[in-house]
Amino acid sequence: MWTWFFRLASPPHFYALAGRLSTWLLAPAAVLLVIGTWGGLILAPPDYQQGDAFRIIYVHVPSAYLSMLIYVTMAVAGAIGLIWRMKLAHAVAASCAPIGASFTFAALVTGAVWGKPMWGTYWEWDPRLTSELVLLFLYFGYMGLRGAFENLTQADRASAVLAIAGVVNVPIIHFSVIWWASLHQGPTLSKLEAPSISGDMLWPLLTMILAFTFFFLGVLAMRVRAEVLEREVQSRWAQDVLRGASPVGVN
Amino acid sequence: MAAVVQSSGQDPAAGDSALGPFALFRVVFQRDLQVGLRRWTDASNSALFFILVVTLFPLAVSPKADVLRMLAPGVIWIAALLATLLSLHLLFRADLEDGTLEQLLTLPYPLGWMLLAKTLAHWVMTGVPVIIMAPVLAITYHLPASAVGILTLSLLLGTPTLSLLGSIGAALTSGLRGAGVLLAFIVAPLMLPVLMLGARATDLALAGEDVTGPLYLLGAFLVLAVSLVPVATAGAIRISAD
Amino acid sequence: MGGILGMEGYTGYLVVAWGVTALVVIGNVVAARRQFRRTQARLRQQLERWSSRRPAGARQVQGAAGD
Numbered sequence: 048m049w050t051w052f053f054r055l056a057s058p059p060h061f062y063a064l065a066g067r068l069s070t071w072l073l074a075p076a077a078v079l080l081v082i083g084t085w086g087g088l089i090l091a092p093p094d095y096q097q098g099d100a101f102r103i104i105y106v107h108v109p110s111a112y113l114s115m116l117i118y119v120t121m122a123v124a125g126a127i128g129l130i131w132r133m134k135l136a137h138a139v140a141a142s143c144a145p146i147g148a149s150f151t152f153a154a155l156v157t158g159a160v161w162g163k164p165m166w167g168t169y170w171e172w173d174p175r176l177t178s179e180l181v182l183l184f185l186y187f188g189y190m191g192l193r194g195a196f197e198n199l200t201q202a203d204r205a206s207a208v209l210a211i212a213g214v215v216n217v218p219i220i221h222f223s224v225i226w227w228a229s230l231h232q233g234p235t236l237s238k239l240e241a242p243s244i245s246g247d248m249l250w251p252l253l254t255m256i257l258a259f260t261f262f263f264l265g266v267l268a269m270r271v272r273a274e275v276l277e278r279e280v281q282s283r284w285a286q287d288v289l290r291g292a293s294p295v296g297v298n
Numbered sequence: 299m300a301a302v303v304q305s306s307g308q309d310p311a312a313g314d315s316a317l318g319p320f321a322l323f324r325v326v327f328q329r330d331l332q333v334g335l336r337r338w339t340d341a342s343n344s345a346l347f348f349i350l351v352v353t354l355f356p357l358a359v360s361p362k363a364d365v366l367r368m369l370a371p372g373v374i375w376i377a378a379l380l381a382t383l384l385s386l387h388l389l390f391r392a393d394l395e396d397g398t399l400e401q402l403l404t405l406p407y408p409l410g411w412m413l414l415a416k417t418l419a420h421w422v423m424t425g426v427p428v429i430i431m432a433p434v435l436a437i438t439y440h441l442p443a444s445a446v447g448i449l450t451l452s453l454l455l456g457t458p459t460l461s462l463l464g465s466i467g468a469a470l471t472s473g474l475r476g477a478g479v480l481l482a483f484i485v486a487p488l489m490l491p492v493l494m495l496g497a498r499a500t501d502l503a504l505a506g507e508d509v510t511g512p513l514y515l516l517g518a519f520l521v522l523a524v525s526l527v528p529v530a531t532a533g534a535i536r537i538s539a540d
Numbered sequence: 541m542g543g544i545l546g547m548e549g550y551t552g553y554l555v556v557a558w559g560v561t562a563l564v565v566i567g568n569v570v571a572a573r574r575q576f577r578r579t580q581a582r583l584r585q586q587l588e589r590w591s592s593r594r595p596a597g598a599r600q601v602q603g604a605a606g607d
Contacts, residue, residue, distance in 0.1 A: 080565070099550045100553060102550075103554065106557050106558055106561040107557070110561065110564075129533075145571065149564045150564060157560060157561060160553050181490060184486070185487050187483065188480075188484040188487065192470060192471070195471070195477055195480055196474065200540075204537040205534065208537065209467075209470060209484060212466055212488060213487070215526075216487065216488050220490055220491060223490065223494050226494075227498060262565065266568045266569060270572045270575060270576070273575050273576040273579035273580070276583055277583060280586065285583075289583050289587060290587070
């Protein structure tokens, strides 16, 4: 029963699986994105407080959720790579970073765009946005540290340590910022709270969250193949793939 | 360094750690302090930078007493954080270059404990001058005495944590050339909670409100950092020294 | 039910928000493809260099299962 798990840990199988998975994940992602967008923009009724502006929730919340999910994934993958010395885990971690950073950026921009109709300004140092900004710095620090090492193994290990230190800090930073904001803004903390959300407003949100999750996994599968090849370039199977001599997932 | 450690105890290869933990700590701490004091100009740079940053704000913003009083907690804390960031490269670079760090790795003593001693020595050289200068500068910012006291206490509790957190970044980047800004970038997000707590504690003191909450939290962070950070730093050193 | 057009003047904001998200989504796919092609090309070049240095063949390690 565990054979499939151990086969997964073998780089060539992982590589082939990732190749097949990316299509199987991106296609449903696209469909769900369309359904969710339709539901969010057209079908959901306007909020009685925020009017139509609340619809930004359908891209802001999934982006923010992904930005955090991806960081945790990156840290866990790094930890697995460090503890069990699995290059595949490091390949996953390395692939996560640019995806996570891009969605953190999206969360910040959509948050700012939501802010303008809501608070009248594009930016508020509110806990959620500020934490997102710090998260962006964490991602850039991670990618910067990776890029600074010439030796790939060192880069993998050092960035894994950094990701773990970061993930421990993320809840601390989040609560610190909430505490700090409460001193200045009073009890109403995040103005990006969803309006008391009714069913026909909720389902598009859940759909979008599911869509974004599938999307992340699909793009991750695309990126991880290159990372695996790079770490396995000295092995026979990888060289066969690179020369196109192997049926294991070409392009 | 290994020679210093080994000559302080009997033969550790005899299977039993000749140096007890406190003796080991003292040896590493004293040696690092001595080495650091010989190059005292390096360490004094961070204190001077601290003074410089604090001086810039009245010039660039406003010298008015009420403005400065409001800015003081944040400005002084930011300056302390920046001074720490600037001094972090001193922590491991010299030892990596002359091979001492690799020797440390081979010693039969817990690496994290020895790194804790190193970081403490580093803090004494770079953090303590900041703590000494801070009350003087706070007075120039028209902070009342009670707030100055809390500010100094918050720095006393907070700057060791900053040095500890910084040591992780310093260890990760110790083998890299020109990694100064990267180091600051990596480590600064980790330092944010300490910064916010320290500045807010002083703010609360300024407003005459209860400061025990933030101060306890700062103490808690210090304890947490002392227990957890050496593990991470030891791991990072092992990775960099490869 | 709000029509697609004229969402009480919030249209601009919604367009920007969805637009940025769409760019990020598409950008991710494009970047992933590009990264794969670039890595593939770079590794192929690396293999060329290895096999040109050792006429016996490129450096290889018979990778056992797993890692």
